[in-house]
Amino acid sequence: xxxxxxxxxxxxxxxxxxxxxxxxxxxxxxxxxxxxxxxxxxxxxxxxxxxxxxxxxxxxxxxxxxxxxxxxxxxxxxxxxxxxxxxxxxxxxxxxxxxxxxxxxxxxxxxxxxxxxxxxxxxxxxxxxxxxxxxxxxxxxxxxxxxxxxxxxxxxxxxxxxxxxxxxxxxxxxxxxxxxxxxxxxxxxxxxxxxxxxxxxxxxxxxxxxxxxxxxxxxxxxxxxxxxxxxxxxxxxxxxxxxxxxxx
Ligand code: OAD
Numbered sequence: 001x002x003x004x005x006x007x008x009x010x011x012x013x014x015x016x017x018x019x020x021x022x023x024x025x026x027x028x029x030x031x032x033x034x035x036x037x038x039x040x041x042x043x044x045x046x047x048x049x050x051x052x053x054x055x056x057x058x059x060x061x062x063x064x065x066x067x068x069x070x071x072x073x074x075x076x077x078x079x080x081x082x083x084x085x086x087x088x089x090x091x092x093x094x095x096x097x098x099x100x101x102x103x104x105x106x107x108x109x110x111x112x113x114x115x116x117x118x119x120x121x122x123x124x125x126x127x128x129x130x131x132x133x134x135x136x137x138x139x140x141x142x143x144x145x146x147x148x149x150x151x152x153x154x155x156x157x158x159x160x161x162x163x164x165x166x167x168x169x170x171x172x173x174x175x176x177x178x179x180x181x182x183x184x185x186x187x188x189x190x191x192x193x194x195x196x197x198x199x200x201x202x203x204x205x206x207x208x209x210x211x212x213x214x215x216x217x218x219x220x221x222x223x224x225x226x227x228x229x230x231x232x233x234x235x236x237x238x239x240x241x242x243x244x245x246x247x248x
Contacts, residue, residue: 003226006241007211009180015090016178017083018196019098019105022185022214026077026233027104029070033187049161053126057153058142064156065138067101067120072136076108079184079232082239084109089242095174097167099186099193101158114167116193118158127152165192175200181210184232188218197223213239 009015021031032039046052047063076084087094087110096113098105101120105113124132125148135154139145146154159165175181181200188194197210197220212218213228213235221227228235 007180007182007209007239009086009090009240009242011243011245013180014093014174014178015086015095015180015182016174016196016200017094017096018181018183018186018193019083019096019100020184020186020193021100023079023098023232024074024077024100024102024104025185026079026231027074029074029102029104031185031187033189044161048158050163053155053160057145057155060156061139061145064120064158065140068136068138071102071104071120074104076104077233079236080104080108080110082236086240086242087112095178097171097174097193097196099190114170116159116165116167116171118156118166120156120158122157123154124157125150125152126155132157168192171196172199176204179205179207179209181208182213183211183218183224184213184236186214186218187216188220194218194220 021029025031031037042063046056047060053060083096083105087096092112094112096105096110097116098113099117101115101118103119103121121134121136122132123135124130128148128150130148130150148154175196178200181197183197186193200208201210201223210224211226211228212221212224213232215229215231217227228239
């Protein structure tokens, strides 16, 4: 396939976008892996696993309280805004799945999106089926921890390692119907998200075009039709050539 400096979106295309921590990097939020990443200073299993929660809930809440504080202090960047604007143009032919737990996509104006790894500004019961609720509080000491009416502890509504990601049925439907897949700012190190491009290619639309945007090649780079190398905030605002509604 001929490489181009834009992604051309035609009248009948359905676009599936998967984002990772890299899209929020230019807003000032740290990514997970690599130099200065969040997993440099913390052991994943201590703060992002059911075992870590059982061992030391105070440490877990301190970690996610820090994340809440950091996310409250930043704003969406041009990459978030470019995706929100693309959704405005495409309507329900656009679907966004993010691995990020921050709310920068919503704050940029995205609406047709799911958070497969949960939401930073939600808490839920560790035990019963009460629905998750919006929660911007910080829990930096054990004394500040809250409990559900059922008596169990409240935990962050985040999908930890070993837990099942949210919205998988909807995500699979969208992967099977998309004709354009765009992946932005994710290292391709975490399953099942790292396999989405393979699922769409092998089980989805025969004419799928798939693209990756980020400064480094992800682990699953060979699965993409084309890679756009560079920061998302610089590339995304110029990236889409959308055909007018009455063209082919
Ligand atoms: P990673 O930290 O693994 O990867 C971030 C990616 O963003 C890297 O490939 C960087 O090259 C890229 N990147 C950095 N700056 C960028 C920029 N300005 N524009 C575009 N890309 C940029 O983060 P994720 O792949 O999102 O899960 O991590 C996946 C999951 O692992 C997270 O959702 C989290 C984590 O453990 C849970 O906590 C459950």
